[in-house]
Amino acid sequence: MxxxxxxxxxxxxxxxxxxxxxxxxxxxxxxxxxxxxxxxxxxxxxxxxxxxVVKEINQKWGNEVLLYGPVLKIPYQIHSIKKTWDDKTKSYSEEDQITINHAFFFPNTLDIKTNIESETLGRSIYESVVYTANMNIKGSFIRPNFEIKDIAEEDILWNKATIIINSTNLKGIRSNLELKIGKDSYGLQSRYKQNSYTNTLETDFLKDYSLPKETPIDFSMDLIINGSEQLRFIPVGKETNVSMTSNWASPSFNGNYLPDTKTKEITESGFKAHWKVLQINREFEQEFFGVLPEIENSAFGVKLLIPVDExxxxxxxxxxxxxxxxxxxxxxxxxxxxxxxxxxxxxxxxxxxxxxxxxxxxxxxxxxxxxxxxxxxxxxxxxxxxxxxxxxxxxxxxxxxxxxxxxxxxxxxxxxxxxxxxxxxxxxxxxxxxxxxxxxxxxxxxxxxxx
Known part of the structure; x- marks a missing residue:
């Protein structure tokens, strides 16, 4: 119990x-x-x-756009003396060996005006923001300075000079590219570039009167390109001015430089922005000899955001x-x-x-x-x-x-x-x-x- x-x-x-x-x-x-x-x-x-799904939509329309250029590319000769021992004469013989290298010169001024027409593309229940950018690119080159590397005038191959533009999105280009230099126009063709973040577009050899030998030479180009999410530029000009307008109301300005707060305007119908970047604001110089560097870290621009992420x-x-x-x-x-x-x-x-x-x-x-x-x-x-x-x-x-x-x-x-x-x-x-x-x-x- x-x-x-x-x-x-x-x-x-x-x-x-x-x-x-x-x-x-x-x-x-x-x-x-x-x-x-x-x-x-x-x-x-x-x-x-x-x-x-968004990545798939963007790949078919056009991925983000990063523009790097125009850049003046001029080859030059490098001389090196090769000494060879001659058993018969019991002395060294000298031979002048010539190798070709390239110099890259950034423009003195670079002005880019861009209008971005954006829209949303959907697949199933998902959507992505894409855009078509209409760009007008203008600027000028001054005479390249080869003296800083002690390169003689006779070693400069002016007749082999070209202009290159690098971009991350060749697929999205929707217009034939022609670069007007002085009074002449040059078509741009893609060039294979191994292990690089960007793709290269290059002109044919420039004619003598298109080169900035004695006086500065102006250039201009119109570009229509499809892209998605981001549009960025690298400030290669000694003075770079970028003006941007768009019908997208939710921009995110990113990169190394922000737009001028006095000119920036964001409304329900879109946005306006302007950047001014000087050479002194950058971490790189105006000319490079040998290899054109990867300077994507200096890029700036805008990211088009979808306002709500559920x-x-x-x-x-x-x-x-x-x-x-x-x-x-x-x-x-x-x-x-x-x-x-x-x-x-x-x-x-x-x-x-x-x-x-x-x-x-x-x-x-x-x-x-x-x-x-x-x-x-x-x-x-x-x-x-x-x-x-x-x-x-x-x-x-x-x-x-x-x-x-x-x-x-x-x-x-x-x-x-x-x-x-x-x-x-x-x-x-x-x-x-x-x-x-x-x-x-x-x-x-x-x-x-x-x-």
């Missing part, structure tokens, strides 16, 4: 012990981390799928999944402890799974609608589901209303944090402090002595 009473009292203690309930709730929270991790992986998988916001929301589950379980735990209503672990598990369903609803609906609409629909659905379920297990409209108000407040609080950037930490900290204070006030009514 005594053993049965002990078993009964132990079983009763298991059912009524606050400590046991807390351990049970903690174990369930840790268990629900598994479906939450799967949901995060799902969000990343969908985001990766979006990225791959997957990024969904991932940020999922990071608060642990907090939502823990606080919701805490609400039910306090109700159970204060009112002495028995809640089975299975019922806690059902509530936790309903909370995780919020994120699958959020990501699936946001793919076909705005993030705000998806958040409202998913939030209302989960709050209604858990509220009706709590009415069934708690048998009280008062408790059901408390659960619904708590969940609605929690989801609204998280939505506000997601929208904020600079003040997210501050608002989150204040909100958690208020929640902790509320829990401390409510938990005062718990009688811990009878545990």
């Amino acid at each position: 005594e053993t049965q009473k002990q078993k009964k009292s132990f079983g009763q203690w298991i059912k009524t012990s606050i400590t046991v309930r807390m351990l049970m709730v903690g174990i369930l929270i840790l268990t629900l981390l598994i479906p939450l991790s799967y949901i995060k992986n799902l969000i990343r998988e969908r985001a990766y799928r979006q990225e791959s 997957y990024q916001k969904s991932e940020r929301a999922s990071k608060y999944g642990y907090l939502v589950i823990a606080l919701t379980f805490l609400v039910f735990f306090l109700i159970q402890t204060i009112s002495r209503i028995h809640i089975h672990p299975f019922q806690y598990l059902m509530i936790g799974l309903a909370l995780t369903m919020f994120y699958t609803l959020l990501i699936s609906i946001s793919e076909h609608s705005s993030f705000l609409s998806a958040y409202i629909i998913a939030g209302i659905s989960v709050v209604l589901l858990i509220s009706l379920y709590s009415k069934a297990i708690l048998k009280s409209l008062k408790f059901m209303g408390f659960v619904a108000a708590s969940l609605a407040t929690l989801y609204a609080f998280i939505f506000v944090i997601i929208q904020l950037e600079n003040y997210a930490l501050l608002v989150g900290s204040i909100g958690l402090f208020v929640i902790l204070g509320t829990i401390m006030m409510i938990s005062r009514k718990i009688d811990w002595k009878n545990d």
